[in-house]
Amino acid sequence: MAALLKRLHHISLHVSNAEKVAGDLVSKFKFSLFATRLTDTSRQLAFRKGAAVFIVNERQNQSGVSLNEELRLTDAFDPHPVNVGKNDRDNSIKCLYDVSPHYPVDSVSNVCFEVEDVERSFSTLRNLGCNFMVPPTTVQDERGPVTYSVVKSIVGNVCHTLIDRTKYKGSFLPGFDVIEKDCLPEEDLSCPITHFDHITYVCPKKSTHQVMSWYEKLFGFQRFFIKSDEDVDEGFVVNHKDVGLRLTAMEYWKCSEAGITLPSVDKKEPDCKFVIAESLPGQGKNQVDTFLEQHGAPGIQHIGLYTKDIVSSAQAMAHAGVQFFSPPDAYYTEVGKQQEIEEAGHSPQLLAQNGILLDTDLCQDTTENIQHLLQLFTKPLFAEDTFFLELIERRGATGFGEGNIRALWRSVQAHMENQTVDSQGEGSKKTMQSGQY
Protein backbone atom coordinates (compact mmCIF):
# COMPACT_ATOMS: atom_id res chain seq x y z
CA MET A 1 0.00 0.00 0.00
CA ALA A 2 1.30 3.41 -1.00
CA ALA A 3 1.36 6.55 1.13
CA LEU A 4 -1.61 8.63 0.02
CA LEU A 5 -1.50 12.36 -0.41
CA LYS A 6 -4.17 14.88 0.56
CA ARG A 7 -3.12 17.86 -1.45
CA LEU A 8 -0.16 19.83 -2.71
CA HIS A 9 0.84 22.37 -0.07
CA HIS A 10 3.71 24.37 -1.59
CA ILE A 11 6.69 24.19 -3.92
CA SER A 12 10.07 25.39 -2.76
CA LEU A 13 12.95 26.99 -4.57
CA HIS A 14 16.56 27.12 -3.40
CA VAL A 15 18.33 30.13 -4.80
CA SER A 16 21.52 32.06 -4.16
CA ASN A 17 19.80 35.44 -4.19
CA ALA A 18 16.39 35.24 -2.52
CA GLU A 19 15.83 38.96 -2.82
CA LYS A 20 16.12 38.89 -6.58
CA VAL A 21 13.73 35.94 -7.03
CA ALA A 22 11.36 37.43 -4.45
CA GLY A 23 11.38 40.72 -6.34
CA ASP A 24 10.52 38.93 -9.58
CA LEU A 25 7.72 36.88 -8.02
CA VAL A 26 6.12 39.98 -6.58
CA SER A 27 6.66 42.69 -9.15
CA LYS A 28 6.58 40.60 -12.30
CA PHE A 29 4.51 37.51 -11.52
CA LYS A 30 2.12 39.30 -9.13
CA PHE A 31 2.55 36.90 -6.21
CA SER A 32 2.15 38.29 -2.68
CA LEU A 33 4.72 37.80 0.04
CA PHE A 34 2.62 36.56 2.97
CA ALA A 35 5.01 34.88 5.42
CA THR A 36 8.69 35.07 6.31
CA ARG A 37 11.15 33.15 8.41
CA LEU A 38 14.28 35.17 8.95
CA THR A 39 16.86 33.87 11.40
CA ASP A 40 20.62 34.22 11.80
CA THR A 41 21.14 31.29 9.47
CA SER A 42 18.16 31.26 7.16
CA ARG A 43 15.94 33.26 4.89
CA GLN A 44 12.68 31.63 3.87
CA LEU A 45 10.01 33.69 2.12
CA ALA A 46 6.53 32.45 1.25
CA PHE A 47 4.50 33.80 -1.68
CA ARG A 48 0.95 33.14 -2.70
CA LYS A 49 -1.23 33.63 -5.75
CA GLY A 50 -4.60 31.90 -5.43
CA ALA A 51 -3.82 28.41 -4.12
CA ALA A 52 -0.32 28.43 -5.59
CA VAL A 53 2.32 28.82 -2.87
CA PHE A 54 6.07 29.11 -3.38
CA ILE A 55 8.66 29.14 -0.61
CA VAL A 56 11.91 30.77 -1.65
CA ASN A 57 14.87 29.57 0.39
CA GLU A 58 18.19 31.30 0.21
CA ARG A 59 21.00 28.86 -0.38
CA GLN A 60 23.67 29.01 2.29
CA ASN A 61 27.38 28.92 1.77
CA GLN A 62 28.92 25.54 2.35
CA SER A 63 29.55 25.01 6.06
CA GLY A 64 31.32 22.20 7.81
CA VAL A 65 28.18 20.40 8.93
CA SER A 66 25.53 19.43 6.43
CA LEU A 67 21.99 20.31 7.30
CA ASN A 68 20.98 16.69 7.48
CA GLU A 69 23.61 16.08 10.10
CA GLU A 70 22.49 19.21 11.84
CA LEU A 71 18.88 18.12 11.92
CA ARG A 72 19.85 14.80 13.30
CA LEU A 73 21.78 16.58 16.02
CA THR A 74 18.93 18.90 16.88
CA ASP A 75 15.39 17.75 16.39
CA ALA A 76 15.33 14.49 14.47
CA PHE A 77 14.66 11.50 16.67
CA ASP A 78 14.12 13.96 19.50
CA PRO A 79 10.92 13.11 21.34
CA HIS A 80 10.46 16.78 22.23
CA PRO A 81 9.01 19.01 19.56
CA VAL A 82 11.04 21.95 18.31
CA ASN A 83 9.64 25.17 19.75
CA VAL A 84 9.64 28.12 17.45
CA GLY A 85 7.83 30.68 19.57
CA LYS A 86 8.73 34.34 19.17
CA ASN A 87 11.37 34.28 21.91
CA ASP A 88 12.93 30.91 21.48
CA ARG A 89 13.14 30.62 17.74
CA ASP A 90 15.32 27.70 16.76
CA ASN A 91 18.18 29.27 14.88
CA SER A 92 19.98 26.02 14.30
CA ILE A 93 17.59 24.89 11.59
CA LYS A 94 18.55 26.55 8.36
CA CYS A 95 15.66 25.39 6.34
CA LEU A 96 12.50 24.48 8.19
CA TYR A 97 10.14 22.02 6.44
CA ASP A 98 12.86 21.22 3.92
CA VAL A 99 16.51 20.35 3.61
CA SER A 100 19.20 22.86 2.77
CA PRO A 101 20.87 21.29 -0.21
CA HIS A 102 24.31 22.56 -1.09
CA TYR A 103 23.33 22.52 -4.71
CA PRO A 104 25.62 24.38 -7.10
CA VAL A 105 22.87 26.17 -9.09
CA ASP A 106 19.47 27.68 -8.35
CA SER A 107 16.85 24.97 -8.44
CA VAL A 108 13.22 24.20 -7.69
CA SER A 109 13.63 21.11 -5.64
CA ASN A 110 10.86 20.42 -3.17
CA VAL A 111 7.20 19.65 -3.77
CA CYS A 112 5.47 19.54 -0.40
CA PHE A 113 2.30 17.50 0.11
CA GLU A 114 -0.12 17.40 2.98
CA VAL A 115 -0.65 13.87 4.25
CA GLU A 116 -3.04 12.38 6.77
CA ASP A 117 -0.42 10.97 9.13
CA VAL A 118 3.30 11.68 8.76
CA GLU A 119 4.45 8.82 11.02
CA ARG A 120 2.35 6.34 9.07
CA SER A 121 3.54 7.67 5.70
CA PHE A 122 7.12 7.49 7.00
CA SER A 123 6.89 3.85 8.01
CA THR A 124 4.99 2.85 4.84
CA LEU A 125 7.53 4.55 2.62
CA ARG A 126 10.52 3.29 4.58
CA ASN A 127 9.24 -0.25 4.29
CA LEU A 128 9.02 0.31 0.55
CA GLY A 129 12.70 1.26 0.53
CA CYS A 130 12.43 5.06 0.48
CA ASN A 131 15.31 7.32 1.49
CA PHE A 132 14.42 9.90 4.11
CA MET A 133 16.38 13.11 4.56
CA VAL A 134 14.40 14.21 7.62
CA PRO A 135 12.50 11.71 9.77
CA PRO A 136 9.17 12.77 11.32
CA THR A 137 9.82 16.03 13.14
CA THR A 138 7.38 18.17 15.09
CA VAL A 139 7.59 21.94 15.12
CA GLN A 140 5.26 24.01 17.26
CA ASP A 141 4.43 27.52 18.32
CA GLU A 142 1.62 28.98 20.40
CA ARG A 143 -0.91 28.01 17.68
CA GLY A 144 -0.11 24.31 17.84
CA PRO A 145 2.08 21.62 16.25
CA VAL A 146 2.91 20.63 12.70
CA THR A 147 4.71 17.36 11.89
CA TYR A 148 6.76 16.86 8.76
CA SER A 149 9.26 14.58 7.16
CA VAL A 150 11.35 14.92 3.99
CA VAL A 151 11.74 12.08 1.51
CA LYS A 152 14.12 11.98 -1.43
CA SER A 153 12.50 11.42 -4.81
CA ILE A 154 13.93 9.19 -7.52
CA VAL A 155 14.21 12.28 -9.76
CA GLY A 156 17.57 14.09 -9.42
CA ASN A 157 17.60 16.60 -6.59
CA VAL A 158 13.82 16.58 -6.03
CA CYS A 159 12.54 16.00 -2.48
CA HIS A 160 9.06 15.79 -1.08
CA THR A 161 8.15 17.21 2.28
CA LEU A 162 5.17 15.39 3.76
CA ILE A 163 3.34 17.52 6.23
CA ASP A 164 0.40 17.27 8.62
CA ARG A 165 -0.91 20.65 9.71
CA THR A 166 -4.38 19.58 10.82
CA LYS A 167 -3.63 20.31 14.48
CA TYR A 168 -2.26 23.74 13.72
CA LYS A 169 -4.54 26.73 14.27
CA GLY A 170 -2.38 29.31 12.50
CA SER A 171 -2.82 30.18 8.84
CA PHE A 172 0.53 28.86 7.58
CA LEU A 173 3.33 27.06 9.42
CA PRO A 174 4.99 27.44 12.85
CA GLY A 175 8.25 29.35 12.63
CA PHE A 176 6.98 31.70 9.93
CA ASP A 177 5.85 35.23 10.69
CA VAL A 178 2.63 35.70 8.78
CA ILE A 179 1.90 39.12 7.35
CA GLU A 180 -1.59 40.17 8.47
CA LYS A 181 -4.19 40.23 5.68
CA ASP A 182 -4.79 43.96 6.20
CA CYS A 183 -1.12 44.63 5.54
CA LEU A 184 -1.04 42.73 2.27
CA PRO A 185 -1.37 44.71 -0.96
CA GLU A 186 -4.62 44.25 -2.88
CA GLU A 187 -4.81 41.16 -5.08
CA ASP A 188 -3.89 41.98 -8.69
CA LEU A 189 -7.06 41.05 -10.59
CA SER A 190 -5.40 41.37 -13.98
CA CYS A 191 -3.62 38.02 -13.36
CA PRO A 192 -6.28 35.56 -12.21
CA ILE A 193 -3.89 32.69 -11.44
CA THR A 194 -5.70 30.14 -9.31
CA HIS A 195 -3.39 27.13 -8.79
CA PHE A 196 -0.47 25.01 -9.97
CA ASP A 197 -1.70 23.16 -13.07
CA HIS A 198 1.28 20.87 -13.60
CA ILE A 199 4.90 20.30 -12.69
CA THR A 200 7.19 19.12 -15.47
CA TYR A 201 10.22 16.97 -14.67
CA VAL A 202 13.09 16.56 -17.07
CA CYS A 203 14.60 13.08 -16.91
CA PRO A 204 17.37 11.32 -18.81
CA LYS A 205 16.55 9.30 -21.90
CA LYS A 206 14.76 6.00 -21.21
CA SER A 207 14.18 6.74 -17.52
CA THR A 208 10.46 7.59 -17.70
CA HIS A 209 9.26 4.10 -16.77
CA GLN A 210 11.40 3.99 -13.67
CA VAL A 211 10.13 7.38 -12.53
CA MET A 212 6.49 6.44 -13.14
CA SER A 213 6.85 3.15 -11.27
CA TRP A 214 8.44 4.90 -8.31
CA TYR A 215 5.58 7.39 -7.93
CA GLU A 216 2.99 4.70 -8.51
CA LYS A 217 4.45 2.33 -5.94
CA LEU A 218 5.19 4.91 -3.25
CA PHE A 219 2.45 7.50 -3.59
CA GLY A 220 -0.19 5.68 -5.62
CA PHE A 221 0.16 8.02 -8.60
CA GLN A 222 -1.84 6.98 -11.64
CA ARG A 223 -1.17 7.41 -15.31
CA PHE A 224 -2.91 10.33 -16.96
CA PHE A 225 -3.13 9.93 -20.71
CA ILE A 226 -2.22 13.17 -22.43
CA LYS A 227 -3.86 12.03 -25.65
CA SER A 228 -6.68 9.53 -26.05
CA ASP A 229 -4.64 7.48 -28.52
CA GLU A 230 -1.46 7.59 -26.44
CA ASP A 231 0.52 4.37 -26.34
CA VAL A 232 0.81 2.96 -22.81
CA ASP A 233 4.53 2.21 -23.12
CA GLU A 234 5.65 4.91 -25.50
CA GLY A 235 3.77 7.82 -23.91
CA PHE A 236 2.94 10.90 -25.93
CA VAL A 237 5.73 11.13 -28.50
CA VAL A 238 6.30 14.39 -30.34
CA ASN A 239 8.71 13.45 -33.11
CA HIS A 240 8.53 15.93 -35.90
CA LYS A 241 11.51 17.33 -37.82
CA ASP A 242 13.47 19.19 -35.14
CA VAL A 243 11.37 18.12 -32.13
CA GLY A 244 11.99 14.83 -30.35
CA LEU A 245 10.23 14.55 -27.04
CA ARG A 246 8.56 11.83 -25.01
CA LEU A 247 5.95 13.03 -22.53
CA THR A 248 4.14 11.02 -19.92
CA ALA A 249 1.85 12.39 -17.26
CA MET A 250 0.68 11.21 -13.84
CA GLU A 251 -1.82 12.42 -11.33
CA TYR A 252 -2.09 11.62 -7.69
CA TRP A 253 -5.12 10.15 -6.07
CA LYS A 254 -6.27 12.22 -3.19
CA CYS A 255 -7.17 10.12 -0.15
CA SER A 256 -10.87 10.78 -0.64
CA GLU A 257 -10.80 9.40 -4.17
CA ALA A 258 -9.02 6.28 -2.95
CA GLY A 259 -11.99 5.48 -0.74
CA ILE A 260 -10.56 6.98 2.44
CA THR A 261 -12.91 9.78 3.25
CA LEU A 262 -11.35 12.70 5.02
CA PRO A 263 -13.46 15.72 5.83
CA SER A 264 -10.53 17.98 5.01
CA VAL A 265 -10.10 16.71 1.46
CA ASP A 266 -12.32 18.33 -1.11
CA LYS A 267 -12.65 16.28 -4.29
CA LYS A 268 -13.37 19.41 -6.24
CA GLU A 269 -10.03 21.00 -5.37
CA PRO A 270 -8.03 21.42 -8.56
CA ASP A 271 -5.19 18.96 -8.75
CA CYS A 272 -1.74 19.33 -10.13
CA LYS A 273 -0.44 16.83 -12.65
CA PHE A 274 3.15 15.64 -12.97
CA VAL A 275 4.64 15.50 -16.45
CA ILE A 276 7.83 13.60 -17.25
CA ALA A 277 9.76 14.79 -20.29
CA GLU A 278 12.67 12.98 -21.88
CA SER A 279 14.27 13.75 -25.20
CA LEU A 280 14.41 11.16 -27.94
CA PRO A 281 17.76 9.86 -29.18
CA GLY A 282 19.42 11.53 -32.13
CA GLN A 283 18.36 15.07 -31.29
CA GLY A 284 20.38 18.22 -31.75
CA LYS A 285 20.65 20.79 -28.98
CA ASN A 286 17.28 21.01 -27.27
CA GLN A 287 15.46 22.31 -24.21
CA VAL A 288 15.48 19.01 -22.32
CA ASP A 289 19.15 18.15 -22.80
CA THR A 290 20.10 21.75 -22.05
CA PHE A 291 18.25 21.48 -18.74
CA LEU A 292 20.14 18.30 -17.81
CA GLU A 293 23.44 19.86 -18.75
CA GLN A 294 22.98 23.20 -16.99
CA HIS A 295 21.07 21.91 -13.95
CA GLY A 296 23.54 19.09 -13.51
CA ALA A 297 20.84 16.52 -12.72
CA PRO A 298 17.26 15.61 -13.57
CA GLY A 299 14.71 17.83 -11.88
CA ILE A 300 11.86 20.30 -12.17
CA GLN A 301 12.09 22.11 -15.50
CA HIS A 302 8.89 24.15 -15.37
CA ILE A 303 5.64 24.73 -13.56
CA GLY A 304 2.35 25.53 -15.26
CA LEU A 305 0.37 28.26 -13.50
CA TYR A 306 -3.31 27.98 -14.25
CA THR A 307 -4.95 31.27 -15.17
CA LYS A 308 -8.59 32.05 -15.88
CA ASP A 309 -7.55 34.71 -18.39
CA ILE A 310 -4.28 34.16 -20.19
CA VAL A 311 -4.48 37.28 -22.35
CA SER A 312 -4.91 39.62 -19.43
CA SER A 313 -2.27 37.77 -17.35
CA ALA A 314 0.21 37.86 -20.22
CA GLN A 315 -0.33 41.56 -20.81
CA ALA A 316 0.03 42.47 -17.14
CA MET A 317 3.14 40.34 -16.70
CA ALA A 318 4.80 41.52 -19.91
CA HIS A 319 4.10 45.09 -18.83
CA ALA A 320 5.78 44.32 -15.51
CA GLY A 321 8.87 43.02 -17.32
CA VAL A 322 8.34 39.26 -17.69
CA GLN A 323 10.06 37.96 -20.81
CA PHE A 324 8.10 35.32 -22.71
CA PHE A 325 9.07 33.12 -25.60
CA SER A 326 7.33 34.05 -28.84
CA PRO A 327 6.74 31.52 -31.56
CA PRO A 328 7.94 32.38 -35.05
CA ASP A 329 5.52 34.72 -36.90
CA ALA A 330 4.72 31.82 -39.23
CA TYR A 331 2.82 30.18 -36.35
CA TYR A 332 0.01 32.73 -36.57
CA THR A 333 -0.03 32.96 -40.36
CA GLU A 334 -0.13 29.21 -40.96
CA VAL A 335 -3.13 28.20 -43.07
CA GLY A 336 -6.21 27.95 -40.89
CA LYS A 337 -4.57 29.28 -37.68
CA GLN A 338 -6.32 32.66 -37.73
CA GLN A 339 -9.68 31.00 -38.27
CA GLU A 340 -8.95 28.48 -35.50
CA ILE A 341 -8.12 31.32 -33.10
CA GLU A 342 -11.20 33.32 -34.07
CA GLU A 343 -13.43 30.28 -33.70
CA ALA A 344 -12.02 29.83 -30.20
CA GLY A 345 -13.26 33.37 -29.45
CA HIS A 346 -9.84 35.02 -29.44
CA SER A 347 -8.19 37.72 -31.44
CA PRO A 348 -5.27 36.46 -33.56
CA GLN A 349 -3.60 39.87 -33.17
CA LEU A 350 -3.78 39.76 -29.37
CA LEU A 351 -2.47 36.22 -29.19
CA ALA A 352 0.34 37.05 -31.62
CA GLN A 353 1.28 40.26 -29.77
CA ASN A 354 1.65 38.29 -26.56
CA GLY A 355 3.17 35.07 -27.96
CA ILE A 356 0.21 32.99 -26.74
CA LEU A 357 -0.17 29.54 -28.30
CA LEU A 358 -3.52 27.93 -28.99
CA ASP A 359 -4.24 24.27 -29.58
CA THR A 360 -7.60 22.83 -30.52
CA ASP A 361 -8.78 19.36 -29.68
CA LEU A 362 -11.87 17.71 -31.05
CA CYS A 363 -13.49 15.49 -28.49
CA GLN A 364 -13.42 11.94 -29.83
CA ASP A 365 -17.13 11.21 -29.97
CA THR A 366 -18.55 14.48 -31.24
CA THR A 367 -17.35 17.37 -33.34
CA GLU A 368 -19.60 19.64 -31.27
CA ASN A 369 -17.26 19.42 -28.32
CA ILE A 370 -14.27 21.51 -29.28
CA GLN A 371 -11.68 22.05 -26.59
CA HIS A 372 -8.97 24.65 -26.43
CA LEU A 373 -5.68 24.96 -24.68
CA LEU A 374 -3.83 28.26 -24.43
CA GLN A 375 -0.22 28.39 -23.27
CA LEU A 376 2.60 30.87 -22.87
CA PHE A 377 6.12 30.17 -21.65
CA THR A 378 8.53 32.50 -19.88
CA LYS A 379 12.24 32.63 -20.52
CA PRO A 380 14.34 30.95 -17.81
CA LEU A 381 14.10 32.58 -14.38
CA PHE A 382 17.56 31.75 -13.10
CA ALA A 383 21.02 32.45 -14.50
CA GLU A 384 21.13 29.05 -16.18
CA ASP A 385 18.81 27.84 -18.95
CA THR A 386 16.91 25.63 -16.54
CA PHE A 387 13.70 26.56 -14.78
CA PHE A 388 10.85 28.55 -16.34
CA LEU A 389 7.18 29.22 -15.70
CA GLU A 390 4.22 28.68 -17.96
CA LEU A 391 0.80 30.29 -18.06
CA ILE A 392 -1.97 27.92 -19.06
CA GLU A 393 -5.66 28.47 -19.67
CA ARG A 394 -7.75 25.40 -20.33
CA ARG A 395 -11.08 25.56 -22.15
CA GLY A 396 -12.08 21.96 -21.69
CA ALA A 397 -8.72 20.53 -22.80
CA THR A 398 -7.02 18.44 -20.13
CA GLY A 399 -3.81 17.34 -21.86
CA PHE A 400 -1.06 19.18 -23.68
CA GLY A 401 -1.02 20.35 -27.27
CA GLU A 402 1.38 18.91 -29.80
CA GLY A 403 1.23 22.08 -31.91
CA ASN A 404 2.02 24.21 -28.85
CA ILE A 405 4.94 22.00 -27.85
CA ARG A 406 6.40 22.17 -31.35
CA ALA A 407 6.06 25.96 -31.36
CA LEU A 408 7.67 26.24 -27.91
CA TRP A 409 10.50 23.91 -28.89
CA ARG A 410 11.26 26.00 -31.97
CA SER A 411 11.21 29.31 -30.15
CA VAL A 412 13.59 27.92 -27.54
CA GLN A 413 15.81 26.57 -30.28
CA ALA A 414 15.90 30.00 -31.92
CA HIS A 415 16.65 31.61 -28.53
CA MET A 416 19.55 29.21 -27.89
CA GLU A 417 20.96 29.78 -31.36
CA ASN A 418 20.78 33.56 -30.85
CA GLN A 419 22.53 33.19 -27.56
CA THR A 420 25.35 31.25 -29.15
CA VAL A 421 25.78 34.02 -31.71
CA ASP A 422 25.46 36.76 -29.05
CA SER A 423 27.76 35.08 -26.60
CA GLN A 424 30.53 34.97 -29.18
CA GLY A 425 30.56 38.73 -29.18
CA GLU A 426 29.24 39.64 -25.76
CA GLY A 427 30.30 37.06 -23.24
CA SER A 428 28.39 34.48 -21.32
CA LYS A 429 24.69 33.74 -20.97
CA LYS A 430 24.83 34.83 -17.35
CA THR A 431 25.66 38.36 -18.45
CA MET A 432 22.74 38.43 -20.84
CA GLN A 433 20.30 37.03 -18.36
CA SER A 434 21.15 39.41 -15.59
CA GLY A 435 20.40 42.21 -18.01
CA GLN A 436 17.04 40.69 -18.83
CA TYR A 437 15.68 40.02 -15.36
Ligand SMILES: O=C(O)C(=O)Cc1ccc(O)cc1
Ligand atom coordinates in the same frame (compact mmCIF):
# COMPACT_ATOMS: atom_id res chain seq x y z
O1 LIG B 1 3.37 21.46 -22.94
C1 LIG B 1 3.62 21.56 -21.75
O2 LIG B 1 3.19 22.48 -21.04
C2 LIG B 1 4.46 20.55 -21.09
O3 LIG B 1 4.61 20.62 -19.91
C3 LIG B 1 5.17 19.56 -21.97
C4 LIG B 1 6.59 19.94 -22.21
C5 LIG B 1 7.60 19.33 -21.51
C6 LIG B 1 8.93 19.66 -21.72
C7 LIG B 1 9.25 20.64 -22.64
O4 LIG B 1 10.56 20.97 -22.82
C8 LIG B 1 8.26 21.28 -23.34
C9 LIG B 1 6.90 20.94 -23.12
Ligand SMILES: [Fe+2]
Ligand atom coordinates in the same frame (compact mmCIF):
# COMPACT_ATOMS: atom_id res chain seq x y z
FE1 LIG C 1 3.97 22.67 -19.26
